[in-house]
Amino acid sequence: MSAELQTTDRSERGAWARRHNHALVALARQVWHDRCSLESAYAQICEVAAATLEADRVGIWLLDPTHARLACVHLFERAGALHNPPGAHEVLRMGEEYGARLGKLRVVDAADATHDEALTADDPALSDYLERHGIVSMLDAPVRSGGELIGVVCHEQVGSPRIWTPEDQAFAASIGDYVAMAAEINRRRKAENRLRYLELHDPLTDLPNRDHLLEVAHSALRPMHGGDRELAAIHLQIESCGAVGDDASVLVELATRLRRELGDVVTLARVREHAFALLPHGPLSETEALELAERCLELVQAAHHAAAVGVAFARDLKAPSAHVLLRNAELASQRARGDGRNRCEVFDAEHHRGLLERRGIERALREAMAQERLQVWFQPEIDLRDGRWLAAEALLRWQDADGTLHPAGEFIDVAESSGLIVPLGRWVLESACRLACGWPARDGTAPVLRVNVSARQFEQPGLLADIEQVLQDTGLPRARLCLELTETALLADAEGAAQTLSRLRALGIGIALDDFGTGWASLGYLKRLPIDAIKLDRSFIGGLPADHYDSAIVEAVATIARKIGIDVVAEGVESQAQADALRALGIVRAQGFLFAPALDNAELLARYGAG
Structure with a gap:
């Protein structure tokens, strides 16, 4: 071949290679997203492969290794642009020679398949298949997962033999890889969906669990209903569950009965060991809600059991809260239970003793602020590899008039509902920043200060200005401050939240998503919001190392975080044992009682200040 012809040949081959690469890039955009199902991915892969290679037929076949059979799961015919024409879903026994080639070659290139005696002589099924469809040339790409053959993509030519170029072979091999990736993504998606289902359902009755019902109630509370019809929650406490050892069968029986009779109009969940809760699909009047509660009692009594029923309405909520709504219904059922068997009570917020208690806490908290009886404590965050102190979370403590020190969990709800959380939050931020300025550096780097920001604080228009002023007043470097937010703080206005977080990031301040995994959209926030770290909720840690589901979830989160560059x-x-399991699963940062409870600043420095 002359130099000119060689140059032309190389140029044409380069052009074909570029065409093939462009097709693969475009195909990746079409199929690698959450909205693309496995069948859609198969269809698009076959169609692109047929168009790019100008092959008459492209089929995806999956292997049944037990019986050495290949089953066609998708077929595309370029003539007529037909997907899965009649008779497409064939099943063929895989011949020994064909199987051997698939097992060791990147592609099986049979330019003249009908005369490839080594391939067809001892394989009547393949010979018959080629003859029935008039196939004369094949370019078949093995589909492998984890090193194992799981199928094959068949590129077929009808009519006259065809020579497949090296560029064609490379493209076909890549198509095999695309099919393998589609199958793996589908497998993982199913596993994730199964895990999600298990997280939100009761294993005994297969009903939704409390977490699931909270999600349903949260959605139903936005917006709040008005008028004389309101969202209601019903709590059904089963009083008797039969003889010892019969609890499980009784609960399954009652769950089945309630679901059969009421499943069309309510979301039914098992929320306690011997309790169910119901959330109607729409708003009800008080009369309708009471009639539904009485129907629940009738169904339980018909099964020869007793129950106490509580009803709560969204109108009694100070702010939309699924947790409080379900809690109010449960409190009402407890009052009904105290008054006798098979009774129903409606939660009355005005006369509930807890309201008086909350008002008392609010008054005492205001006095504590005025008398400077608030303290900031810290819980350290440790490097699991060497025990180094990496960061610390600021935690509010309140000392009452008797000298008793109260953790934030005892009064934070009151602070939130009363609006005190805003001045409290700013005080914590400033106090913590001043104390953190005295933390020692190691290798030139001092520990990061993590400060919680409530949903109400996050909504304040002056948040950024407050933070800038505190940093300026205290002298804490911006890179050492990380704000912790929960999913609740981001739910109301996701777009506005993203803008606020971006402005904070622009200031050089870190962002952490707290209680990760407890909400319904946690993974989605990693994609949409500028986040530096996630704090994996303790509910996934408690079962380690024995709980396989917790291990799988922790490992998955660690892998995702590592790939997108967040802590x-x-x-x-x-x-x-938990710490060792976390490290083995890829987590290197942790906090908890293994290392230290919340400490005042002096004790924190005494324990960890020496580095």
Whole structure:
């Protein structure tokens, strides 16, 4: 071949290679997204492969290794642009020679398949298949997952033999890889969906669990209903569950009965060991809600059991809260239970003793602020590899008039509902920043200060200005401050939240998503919001290392975080076994009682200040 012809040949081959690469890039955009199903991915892969290689037929076949059979799961015919024409879903026994080639070659190139005696002589099924469809040339790409053959993509030519170029072979091999990736993504998606289902359902009755019902109630509370019809919650406490050992069968029986009779009009969940809760699909009047509660009692009594029923309405909520709505219904059922068997009570917010208690806490908290009886404590965050102090979370403590020190969990709800959380939050931020300025550096780097920001604080228009002023007044470097937010703080206005977080990031301040995994959209926030770290909720840590589901979830979160470049902090670590399991799963940052409870600043420095 002359130099000119060689140059022309190389140029044409380069052009074909570029065409093939462009097709693969475009195909990736079409199929690698959440909205693309496995069948859609198969269809698009076959169609692009047929168009790019100008092949008459492209089929995806999956292997049944037990019986050495190949089953066609998708077929595209370029003539007529037909997907899965009649008779497409064939099943063929895989011949020994064909199987051997698939097992060791990147592609099986049979330019003249009908005369490839080594391929067809001892394989009547393949010979018959080629003859029935008039196939004369094949370019088949093995589909492998984890090194194992799981199928094959068949590129077929009808009529006259065809020579497949090296560029064609490379493209076909890539198509095989695309099919393998589509199958793996589908497998993982199913596993994730199964995990999600298990997280939100009761294993005994297969009903939704409390977390699931909270999600349903949260959605139903936006917006709040007005008029004389309101969202209601019904709590059904089963009083008797039969003889010892019969609890499970009784609960399954009652769950089945309630679901059969009421499943069309309510979301039914098992929320306690011997309790169910119901959330109607739409708003009800008080009369309708009471009639539904009485129907629940009738169904339980018909099964020869007793129950106490509580009803709560959204109108009694100070702010939309699924948790409080379900809690109010449960409190009402407890009052009904105290008054006798098979009774129903409606939660009355005005006369509930807890309201008086909350008002008392609010008054005492205001006095504590005025008398400077608030303190900031810290819980350290530790490097699991060397025990180094990496960061610390600021935690509010309140000392009452008797000298008793109260953790934030005892009064934070009152602070939120009363609006005190805003001045409290700013005080915590400033106090914590001043104390953190005295933390020692190691290798030139001092520990990061993590400060919680409530949903109400996050909504304040002056948040950014407050933070800038505090940093200026205290002298804490911006890179050492990280704000912790929960999913609740981001739910109301996701777009506005993203803008606020972007402005904070522009200031050089870190952002952490707290209680990760407890909400319904946690993974979605990693994609949409500028986040530096996630704090994995303690509910996923408690079962380690024995709980396989917790291990799988932790490992998945660690892998995702590593790939997108964010830190993961495990919360609630209480044992060395948990710490060892976390490190093995890829988590290197942790906090919990294993290392230290919340400490005042002096004790924190005494324990960890020496580095």
